[in-house]
Amino acid sequence: MRRTAYxxxxxxxxxKSREICLKTNRNYYNSIVKKFLLI
Structure with a gap:
């Protein structure tokens, strides 16, 4: 019982950490795309 909870x-x-990582990666990718669009 204790083990399953753990x-x-x-x-x-x-x-959660994976979701945060995906969000940061998406933001990073979006910033790169914006930079390319500005050039």
Missing amino acids: MAKTALNRW
């Missing part, structure tokens, strides 16, 4: 928590944290 597993769920770690999985949730991993998912």
Whole structure:
């Protein structure tokens, strides 16, 4: 019981960090695209 709760928590944290990473990557990509459009 305790172990499954820990597993769920770690999985949730991993998912959150992955989502944050994807968001930052998207923002980075968008900034690059904007720079190219300005040139």
